[in-house]
Amino acid sequence: MDTREMEVFLKVADYHSLTKVADELGMTQPAVSAIIKRIEEFAGTPLFIRRGRRFMLNQAGDSFYCTAAAICVNVNHIKESFAVGYSNSRELIITMKIHSDWLLRKLDEFTAEHSDIGVTIRPSDDENRRSRQPWISDFSVMFKYDIQGMENIPIDAQDTLYVILPIGHHFAGREYIYLDELQEENFVFSWGGSHTGYDSSYSACLNAGFLPKISLVTDSAKGKYACIQNGCGIGLVYNNEMAVPSRLHDCSLVPIRNVLDRRTICIAWQSGKLSETGRVFLDFMQK
Numbered sequence: 001m002d003t004r005e006m007e008v009f010l011k012v013a014d015y016h017s018l019t020k021v022a023d024e025l026g027m028t029q030p031a032v033s034a035i036i037k038r039i040e041e042f043a044g045t046p047l048f049i050r051r052g053r054r055f056m057l058n059q060a061g062d063s064f065y066c067t068a069a070a071i072c073v074n075v076n077h078i079k080e081s082f083a084v085g086y087s088n089s090r091e092l093i094i095t096m097k098i099h100s101d102w103l104l105r106k107l108d109e110f111t112a113e114h115s116d117i118g119v120t121i122r123p124s125d126d127e128n129r130r131s132r133q134p135w136i137s138d139f140s141v142m143f144k145y146d147i148q149g150m151e152n153i154p155i156d157a158q159d160t161l162y163v164i165l166p167i168g169h170h171f172a173g174r175e176y177i178y179l180d181e182l183q184e185e186n187f188v189f190s191w192g193g194s195h196t197g198y199d200s201s202y203s204a205c206l207n208a209g210f211l212p213k214i215s216l217v218t219d220s221a222k223g224k225y226a227c228i229q230n231g232c233g234i235g236l237v238y239n240n241e242m243a244v245p246s247r248l249h250d251c252s253l254v255p256i257r258n259v260l261d262r263r264t265i266c267i268a269w270q271s272g273k274l275s276e277t278g279r280v281f282l283d284f285m286q287k
Contacts, residue, residue: 001042003075006068008035009047013065013226014249016054039064057230062216066223090277091118095137099241100156100265103141110284117277138278144264152268153285159262160239161204162253164228172252179208179256186215186233190224199224201236204260240265 011021012032022029036055040047047061057065094107107119122137144154163182165172171181182205189212192199196206198217205212215233218224222244228235229248236256237245245253267285274282 001039003072005035005039006072008032009039009068010065010072012036012048012055013057013061013230016056016249018055019053057226062218062223062227062230062232065226066219069222069226070220090116091120092277092281093120093122093137093139094267095122095140097140097142097146098158098265100141101240101243102156103267104243106155106285110281113284114280117280138275138281139267139269141265141267144266147266147268150268151271152266154264155267155285156240156265157262158238158240158265159260161201161256161260162237162239162242162245163256164225164235164237164245164248165252165254166228166231166234167250167252169234169252171254174254176255176257178258179204180210182212182234183210185213187212188216188218188224188227188233188235189214190218190221201238204236207260 008021008025008027011024012018015021015024018029018032018036021027022032025032036048043060043064045060047058047064048055049058050056092110094103096103107121111117111119140150141155143158144152161179163171163177171177187202187205189198189202191197192202196202199221202212216227218227221241224235225245225248227233229251237253242253245251269278269282
């Protein structure tokens with residue numbers, strides 16, 4: 001099994017269809033079916049529940065999906081790094097303590113304008129401490145109230161929480177919903193850097209006065225969304241990390257009323273300690 005076959009598996013899991021994947025990749029349906037069969041033989045267990053022509057991940061498939069997705073991302077990163085022959089002579093390092101779709105879009109613009117600068121996004125300090133790696137960053141992305149003694153500029157805001165619902169869920173057609181209405185639902189969370197051990201949306205339930213019922217906990221946000229998409233439960237996501245959930249097939253996003261105040265997200269840096277690359281990025285952000 002190679003990464004090409006893993007990518008076929010991921011697409012079948014996303015599209016729930018051999019035909020759609022075959023059409024998109026220019027393959028025959030029997031060829032796609034053969035790849036899925038080989039992967040299930042490799043895994044030693046069925047990974048899909050067949051419902052007519054629809055292919056839905058089972059519990060083993062959900063786990064395999066998360067692993068395969070992580071492997072494909074890492075392999076593609078390695079390929080891209082070697083494709084440019086490490087020609088990037090400068091590097092910009094950003095610690096992402098809080099996610100921001102807006103910043104990721106700006107980084108796309110920045111790398112297009114400064115092709116000689118490589119950008120590395122690293123996880124939060126909590127994850128750094130667990131891995132015992134002494135990472136040093138040019139910038140940190142964090143809530144304004146967490147900033148102490150650092151220069152900063154506001155870049156984004158977290159002010160809305162959404163519930164991710166499978167199409168057909170009895171709340172899916174609502175214009176909005178109150179969080180405490182979800183007390184009897186089964187949730188899917190990902191592991192995160194918060195004090196609870198789960199992603200930050202878990203704390204929103206606690207703040208609303210109830211302990212959420214958990215059906216699954218995944219290793220990544222992408223795995224969380226895949227589980228929700230395949231009917232394993234519902235999930236929560238903030239407005240500053242909507243890029244992936246907004247593209248989910250067979251899911252609906254409904255805003256939650258009266259959950260949180262506006263939280264300003266900033267990019268922060270140590271005064272007088274910016275590298276030359278860091279100054280180039282700061283000039284770009286302040287244009």
